[in-house]
Amino acid sequence: MMIVSTLDELRTARLLLDGTLGLVPTMGYLHEGHLSLTRRAKTECKYVVVSIFVNPTQFAPTDDLSKYPRDLERDLRLLDSVGVDLVWTPTPEVMYPPNFQTWVEVEEMTRPLEGSMRPGHFRGVTTVVAKLFNAVQPTKAYFGQKDAQQAAVIRQMARDLNFSLEVVVCPIMREADGLAMSSRNVYLNAEQRKAATVLFRALSAAKAEFEKGERDAEKLRRKMEEVIEAEPLAKMQYVSCADYDTLEELQTVKGKTLLSMAVFIGTTRLIDNFVLG
Numbered sequence: 377m378m379i380v381s382t383l384d385e386l387r388t389a390r391l392l393l394d395g396t397l398g399l400v401p402t403m404g405y406l407h408e409g410h411l412s413l414t415r416r417a418k419t420e421c422k423y424v425v426v427s428i429f430v431n432p433t434q435f436a437p438t439d440d441l442s443k444y445p446r447d448l449e450r451d452l453r454l455l456d457s458v459g460v461d462l463v464w465t466p467t468p469e470v471m472y473p474p475n476f477q478t479w480v481e482v483e484e485m486t487r488p489l490e491g492s493m494r495p496g497h498f499r500g501v502t503t504v505v506a507k508l509f510n511a512v513q514p515t516k517a518y519f520g521q522k523d524a525q526q527a528a529v530i531r532q533m534a535r536d537l538n539f540s541l542e543v544v545v546c547p548i549m550r551e552a553d554g555l556a557m558s559s560r561n562v563y564l565n566a567e568q569r570k571a572a573t574v575l576f577r578a579l580s581a582a583k584a585e586f587e588k589g590e591r592d593a594e595k596l597r598r599k600m601e602e603v604i605e606a607e608p609l610a611k612m613q614y615v616s617c618a619d620y621d622t623l624e625e626l627q628t629v630k631g632k633t634l635l636s637m638a639v640f641i642g643t644t645r646l647i648d649n650f651v652l653g
Contacts, residue, residue, distance in 0.1 A: 378462045379452065386464050386511055393461060395422035398544075399514035401505060404428040405445040406454050409549035409557040413518040414458050416546050423461045425512050432468055434500030445559055464512070471507060480506045482529045482536070485623055489616055490525050490647070493638060501526055502533050509539050516542045520549075522556050524634055524649045528623060548648075550576070556648045563644040571609035572641045575648040578603035578615070582635055586652050593617040593626040596635065604639055613638040613645070620651060629653070 380386050398417030402410050417424045428451055435441045448465065455463055479499055485491075486498035509517065517534075519527045527545045534543050549557045554576030555569075564572055578600040585599050600615040618625050620632035629652065636649035 377452075377456045377460055379465065380462070381465045381467065381470070383466070383470055383511060386462075386466075389462050390425075390513065393423040393425075396515040397421055397423045397425060397512070399508065399512045399517045400424065400426045401508050401517065401519070402426060402428055402451075403430045403444070403559070404451050405447055405559040405562075406451045407549075407557045407559065409520055409522065411454060411458055412549050413520060413546050414455065414460055416544070417516065417518050418459060420544075421515060424459070425462045425464065425514065426455055426460050427464045427466070427508055427512070429464075429466050429471065429504070431471070431500055431504045433472070433503060434497050436494055436496065445562055471504060479503050480533065480537075482532050485525075485529050485532055488618070488623055488625070489614065489636065490638070493613060498526070498529055502529060505530055506533065506537065506539075509534075509541060514541050516544050518544045518546060521545050521651070522548045522558065522648065524636055524651075525623060528621065554580070556646075558646065560644055560646065564641060568609060568641045568644065571607055572644075572646060574604055574607040574610045574641075575637060575639055575646055578637065579635055579648060579650045582617075583650055583652065586629065591629045593629055593633075596629065600635065600637060604637070609641055611640040613640060620653075 378389050380389050398421035400413045400417055414424055430444050432441055480502040481499050482502055491498055519530060531543045553573050555572050581603050582596045582599045585596060596617045597615050604610050604612045615637045618634050620634045631653050633652040634649055638645060638647045
């Protein structure tokens with residue numbers, strides 16, 4: 377497995393990888409969800425490249441960037457164990473050189489949900505992902521369904537900017553009790569960890585109503601709210617029942633639909649979603 381950090385090193389290494397190439401962008405502190413993306417990439421591409429970069433521009437000023445979990449040595453061991461070919465670990469100075477002033481923005485789709493709660497977040501995401509696409513030149517790029525809005529925004533960006541690649545969105549990986557795997561789960565103590573299953577329980581309750589024939593989107597939203605409100609350690613930030621592609625809130629569920637939510641468990645903000653239809 378090759379490990380590079382500069383842009384010149386990446387370009388030199390990329391020339392050696394002749395054939396289909398899958399890119400898995402990450403911010404490190406890897407878990408089984410990330411590894412599932414690399415395994416999927418390996419089944420579909422000749423080579424797999426993983427980027428590890430904690431992107432400062434997608435954090436709000438109130439977020440503590442320095443506390444984001446990091447363990448590069450462990451990450452590299454895990455990636456080597458699953459047969460990754462190349463790992464790129466750029467520094468902030470590589471990605472955002474002095475006098476950097478060019479940004480990529482997807483407008484309408486970034487306004488609701490996560491965008492309304494985290495102003496500027498998606499501008500940082502789309503800019504860094506566009507730079508990764510440009511630098512690595514992948515055939516396919518792999519993202520997790522857990523960050524559903526991010527995946528939708530990146531699909532839109534790739535279409536709008538004519539990137540010659542396929543964006544592949546892979547299923548959420550979950551713990552045995554349903555909690556979506558996330559690097560942020562490490563922040564939860566034992567009591568909070570148990571309470572965190574409320575996201576999965578709320579989504580499951582709404583899905584059960586849908587499967588019984590409920591198509592009123594507001595009733596599905598209310599069902600999720602009821603489950604979350606019954607958990608003392610949970611503080612709901614939003615619940616949503618929206619069109620899968622446009623992310624516009626629905627009145628009536630028709631076709632492919634995204635149920636999603638953001639919930640604080642203590643000071644840890646968790647997100648999760650189900651796809652209906």
